[in-house]
Amino acid sequence: MRKEKNRLSSAAYKFRHVPNHPSKKTYHQFTNKYTNQIRKVKKEHWEEWLENIADNDIFAANKIVTDLPSDYARALIPPLKSIQPNGRPLIATSNQAKSAALAHTFFPSPPPVPSVPTNATYPVPLTAPRAFTRAQIKRKILSLSPYKIPGPDKIPNIILIKCINLLLDYLYYIFRSLLEHDTYYEGWLKSITVVLRKPDKPSYDVPKAYRPIGLLDTIGKLFSSLVAEDLTHLCDRHQLLPHHQFGGRPGHTTTDAILLLVDHIKQAWRAKKAAAVLFLDVQSAFPNMVREVLLHNMRMRRVPTCYVNLAERMLSNRTTSLTFDDFTSAPIPLDNGTTQGCCLSMLFYGFYNAPLFNFSPPARNPVWIRRRRRISSNR
Numbered sequence: 001m002r003k004e005k006n007r008l009s010s011a012a013y014k015f016r017h018v019p020n021h022p023s024k025k026t027y028h029q030f031t032n033k034y035t036n037q038i039r040k041v042k043k044e045h046w047e048e049w050l051e052n053i054a055d056n057d058i059f060a061a062n063k064i065v066t067d068l069p070s071d072y073a074r075a076l077i078p079p080l081k082s083i084q085p086n087g088r089p090l091i092a093t094s095n096q097a098k099s100a101a102l103a104h105t106f107f108p109s110p111p112p113v114p115s116v117p118t119n120a121t122y123p124v125p126l127t128a129p130r131a132f133t134r135a136q137i138k139r140k141i142l143s144l145s146p147y148k149i150p151g152p153d154k155i156p157n158i159i160l161i162k163c164i165n166l167l168l169d170y171l172y173y174i175f176r177s178l179l180e181h182d183t184y185y186e187g188w189l190k191s192i193t194v195v196l197r198k199p200d201k202p203s204y205d206v207p208k209a210y211r212p213i214g215l216l217d218t219i220g221k222l223f224s225s226l227v228a229e230d231l232t233h234l235c236d237r238h239q240l241l242p243h244h245q246f247g248g249r250p251g252h253t254t255t256d257a258i259l260l261l262v263d264h265i266k267q268a269w270r271a272k273k274a275a276a277v278l279f280l281d282v283q284s285a286f287p288n289m290v291r292e293v294l295l296h297n298m299r300m301r302r303v304p305t306c307y308v309n310l311a312e313r314m315l316s317n318r319t320t321s322l323t324f325d326d327f328t329s330a331p332i333p334l335d336n337g338t339t340q341g342c343c344l345s346m347l348f349y350g351f352y353n354a355p356l357f358n359f360s361p362p363a364r365n366p367v368w369i370r371r372r373r374r375i376s377s378n379r
Contacts, residue, residue, distance in 0.1 A: 001034050076325050078205050099322045099329040105207035110336035114292040128304030131176035132226050151215040184313040188220030195324040214341030228343045240301045241350050242357040248346030286345050287337035289352050291315045297351045
């Protein structure tokens with residue numbers, strides 16, 4: 001039937017310029033017949049599978065039957081249960097109410113009084129580069145993943161890669177102006193947040209069962225990646241971050257963290273002591289980051305002034321729109337945390353919690369530091 005449908009489609013296309021040609025009516029009639037036959041065969045296959053089901057397939061059948069309806073692309077969000085500020089339960093049924101419940105969970109409000117000293121004395125900041133070179137911009141563009149989903153500008157990375165020779169000079173002067181004039185494009189402060197299910201959750205009727213995925217403008221992400229690369233270089237060269245802080249830093253892998261942990265444990269064993277490990281899971285770390293505390297910590301660690309001002313502009317006057325189930329919410333203002341999906345978020349969080357790591361380093365260099373030095377010398 002599929003072959004016959006394709007043959008009739010070709011015939012109808014051949015006489016597409018002839019009004020009321022019988023081939024068009026024949027094609028549409030056979031298409032309806034073909035669709036009904038597919039539905040019939042699917043139903044027969046489903047019933048046959050249920051009649052001959054084995055013991056091990058009972059749970060699979062129950063999961064299929066009790067699963068929520070979908071549009072064959074992504075699961076629909078059911079009514080969400082949340083708690084109002086007065087403590088009363090609330091069930092969000094409309095898309096607008098679901099959007100408000102999800103936004104309240106994804107983007108918490110800042111604390112009333114940030115814990116930032118008012119009379120702090122900051123050290124002399126480092127000198128930042130005047131502009132990124134064309135070679136840096138070109139190398140960063142060629143390293144982009146070509147077909148990642150774009151943000152509100154709808155510009156995929158493949159456009160930058162294919163048109164790099166035409167766009168390179170324009171991007172060079174745009175990024176140079178941003179650094180020299182301490183400014184930031186307001187359009188890059190707008191983003192789209194896609195709501196996705198967290199896997200293997202027992203219930204999806206609460207907002208915490210979903211995770212936000214931020215989609216940003218392509219040009220803005222390219223600029224942020226250049227800033228993150230230069231700022232990471234300054235951190236390694238001038239020791240702006242504690243050496244035992246691993247998150248979001250090149251050369252600080254999970255293997256290095258395990259080596260450091262094993263080294264501390266074995267040192268305790270050699271000294272006839274016991275070793276204990278405490279693991280903390282910070283809930284909603286990025287959304288709960290306080291902007292004023294981040295800027296204070298960056299100034300205390302001699303981050304160049306242009307990068308501190310850039311961080312302040314990047315984290316001010318931001319908005320995002322939640323999208324789920326073919327619904328897009330109105331812009332939601334963000335007055336706390338970092339931008340989801342930005343490559344600078346992990347580095348910002350490194351400065352944010354850096355004061356928590358101000359303890360005395362071990363007496364000798366751990367294994368992972370000696371390993372990094374050996375790799376750097378080879379480079």
